[in-house]
Structures are given as structure tokens and as C-alpha cells.
Amino acid sequence: MTNKILILPGDGIGQEVMIEVEKIIGWFNSNKDFNAEIEYGLVGGASYDADGVAISDATMQLAQKSDAVLFGAVGGPKWDDVAYEHRPEAGLLRLRKELDLFANLRPAICFSSLSDSSSLKKEIVEDLDILIVRELTGGVYFGEPRGIEELENGNRRGTNTQVYETWEIQRIAEVAFELARKRKNKVTSSEKRNVMESGLLWYEEVKKIHQEKYNDVELDHMLADNCGMQLVRWPKQFDVIVTDNLFGDMLSDVAAMLTGSLGMLPSASLGKAVNGLFESALYEPVHGSAPDISGQGIANPLASILSFSMALKYSFGRNKDSKLLEDSISKVLDDGSRTKDIADDGDFISTSEMGNKVIENLEILNKE
Numbered sequence: 001m002t003n004k005i006l007i008l009p010g011d012g013i014g015q016e017v018m019i020e021v022e023k024i025i026g027w028f029n030s031n032k033d034f035n036a037e038i039e040y041g042l043v044g045g046a047s048y049d050a051d052g053v054a055i056s057d058a059t060m061q062l063a064q065k066s067d068a069v070l071f072g073a074v075g076g077p078k079w080d081d082v083a084y085e086h087r088p089e090a091g092l093l094r095l096r097k098e099l100d101l102f103a104n105l106r107p108a109i110c111f112s113s114l115s116d117s118s119s120l121k122k123e124i125v126e127d128l129d130i131l132i133v134r135e136l137t138g139g140v141y142f143g144e145p146r147g148i149e150e151l152e153n154g155n156r157r158g159t160n161t162q163v164y165e166t167w168e169i170q171r172i173a174e175v176a177f178e179l180a181r182k183r184k185n186k187v188t189s190s191e192k193r194n195v196m197e198s199g200l201l202w203y204e205e206v207k208k209i210h211q212e213k214y215n216d217v218e219l220d221h222m223l224a225d226n227c228g229m230q231l232v233r234w235p236k237q238f239d240v241i242v243t244d245n246l247f248g249d250m251l252s253d254v255a256a257m258l259t260g261s262l263g264m265l266p267s268a269s270l271g272k273a274v275n276g277l278f279e280s281a282l283y284e285p286v287h288g289s290a291p292d293i294s295g296q297g298i299a300n301p302l303a304s305i306l307s308f309s310m311a312l313k314y315s316f317g318r319n320k321d322s323k324l325l326e327d328s329i330s331k332v333l334d335d336g337s338r339t340k341d342i343a344d345d346g347d348f349i350s351t352s353e354m355g356n357k358v359i360e361n362l363e364i365l366n367k368e
């Protein structure tokens with residue numbers, strides 16, 4: 001059986017970091033019978049330059065047929081003036097929507113050897129391990145009506161719609177509760193029920209499904225603004241946070257920064273599971289295309305490599321291989337290897353040297 005992987009490097013440092021991911025896949029092919037068959041496609045600005053769209057129908061078909069999509073990053077100032085529907089981000093949103101990737105898992109883990117890099121005090125973030133479960137195919141990102149219109153009085157009006165139906169809330173809540181059971185068994189659900197009816201519905205539905213199916217899991221409800229504040233005040237109070245598309249976008253950036261290393265954080269966007277494995281899935285680093293440093297060979301490839309490690313676990317059921325890869329990365333960090341973003345003004349190594357270090361440590365740990 002071959003494992004079909006589609007690599008979409010995208011723009012900026014996305015292209016550089018995905019080269020390192022390919023090396024890692026190659027290692028698993030040679031040493032662990034991983035049997036990956038890789039295809040490549042364009043997305044974002046790169047796709048716009050080639051095809052005039054942020055992702056082509058042909059690439060969408062490849063994505064539909066693959067077991068996992070590995071995504072780099074999209075965007076950059078070069079495409080600031082392209083028509084809104086063709087902006088680089090539209091490629092990512094189309095993938096999420098058409099593959100029905102409704103569950104976005106964003107772990108915020110503070111590697112102990114990096115706990116000095118956070119802007120928060122060491123004791124607040126040391127050993128932090130929280131998971132944000134963000135609803136990814138609904139809410140204001142996709143709600144209708146939307147648009148900008150001219151009004152008769154000369155003003156213009158911009159509209160977006162925050163809308164959720166019960167089934168959308170239920171399915172993401174189930175993902176959060178299931179994941180919590182494998183962790184510290186606690187879920188915090190976050191919305192703005194004090195202002196928005198969609199938030200009230202969210203609150204009621206999460207509460208209901210908890211009572212019906214998951215009352216062994218501890219559940220808290222927290223208004224989204226307070227949740228942002230609590231994340232910075234005392235992040236270790238959280239285990240799993242479940243929230244909607246827009247709040248999840250913001251809260252996951254806050255959580256990411258707690259760890260002091262945006263360049264280290266992976267994510268998984270998952271569709272429906274069949275027998276515990278996700279049939280469609282996209283894995284991407286939380287960081288963006290970073291046009292300011294692209295082309296210099298200094299980007300940190302670890303977030304993308306950790307995203308592949310999530311793919312090993314969620315799409316291919318290879319928990320041991322996933323752990324081996326994570327351990328190799330921890331060891332690389334413990335040994336003091338740093339890319340520029342996490343170097344604290346000390347010595348740093350290049351993107352490709354970091355990829356090679358991970359491979360060296362895979363070799364070592366694999367023999368143990």
C-alpha cells in the first residue's frame with residue numbers, strides 16, 4: 001500500500017521548509033517502509049502567477065485523491081494588489097472548505113530547552129502543553145451574506161456573517177472531548193455568548209453534548225476575551241480549548257507566542273475520521289510565508305517537520321514513527337542546535353542544516 005502525499009509548498013519560506021520535510025519523508029521511506037508517493041502542486045501566489053488562481057481545479061483534484069496534504073505557507077507583498085477572490089489565502093480557504101477539514105488542531109507546546117525564549121516568565125510557560133481545537137469550515141470565514149456594497153447615501157457597507165448550525169458545533173465539540181480523554185481530560189469552550197446569538201448556541205450545544213456523551217471530561221465555558229487574557233496570565237490552567245473559526249484564529253496566535261517560538265508550531269486540519277484515521281487532512285506550520293526572511297536559508301523547518309509528525313499519527317496511524325520524529329527534534333534542541341529565530345543572539349544553523357540534524361538524530365534514536 002502506498003501512502004499518497006501531496007506537497008504544496010506555496011510561497012516564501014514555505015518553499016524552503018518543505019524541502020526539509022521531503023528529506024524526512026525520504027528517510028522514513030528508506031528506513032521504515034513508509035512507502036510514500038509524493039506529488040507536488042502550486043498554491044497561493046505561486047499558483048496565481050502560473051495559473052491566475054490561488055489554487056487550480058487540477059491541484060484540488062490531486063488534494064482530493066491524496067491521503068494527506070502537506071502545506072507550506074502562502075502570501076507576500078507581491079500579491080497585495082491581486083483581486084480579492086484570487087488572493088493567496090483563498091487557496092488555503094478553498095482546500096479547507098472543499099476537503100471539509102472542519103477540525104483544526106493547534107498544539108502549543110513549550111519545549112523545555114526553549115522555555116527562555118518566551119516573552120512570558122519561564123515558570124509560566126515551562127512544559128506548557130495545550131491544544132487549541134478550532135472549528136475551520138464555518139463561522140464568519142464562510143458565512144453568507146458577505147461583501148462590500150455601495151450605499152445610496154455615498155457610504156459603503158462591508159458585511160460578513162457569523163453563523164453556526166448545531167451539527168457544526170456538535171462535531172467539533174466531539175473532536176475536542178475525544179482528544180481531551182487522551183490528554184488531561186479537560187475542555188474549555190470559548191465563545192461570546194454575552195454578545196452573539198451564535199455564541200449562545202455554541203455554549204448550549206457544547207453543554208448538551210457534554211451532558212449526553214462526555215460527562216467524564218471536565219468542561220469549562222469561558223468568554224473569548226477572557227480566554228485571551230487567561231492564556232497570557234496562566235496558560236497552564238488549560239488542556240484543550242475548543243472554539244469557533246475566528247476566535248480560534250486569534251487565540252491560537254496568542255497561544256503560539258506563549259511558547260516563544262512560532263517557528264516551532266505545527267497544525268493539523270482534519271476531516272471526518274473512518275476507523276480512527278482521517279480520510280482527508282492537511283498539515284501546515286502555524287507560521288506564515290515570512291517574506292522578510294525568505295530566500296536566505298534561515299527559516300526554521302521544525303514546525304513543518306512537526307506537522308509531518310502529526311500526519312504520521314493522524315493520517316497514517318504510525319504513532320511510533322511520529323514519536324521517533326518528535327524525540328529526534330527534542331534531541332536536536334537539547335543538543336543546542338538552533339535556527340536564527342530561536343537562537344537568542346547565539347550561533348545558528350541554516351534551514352537545511354537543521355533538516356540534516358533531525359535526520360542524524362533519527363539515525364541515532366532508530367538504532368537505540
Ligand code: IPM
Pocket residue numbers: 089092249
Ligand atoms: C491561519 C491563518 C489563515 C486564517 C489565513 C492565512 C487565511 O491566519 O491559518 O491561522 O485566517 O485562518
Ligand code: MG
Pocket residue numbers: 249250253
Ligand atoms: Mg491565523
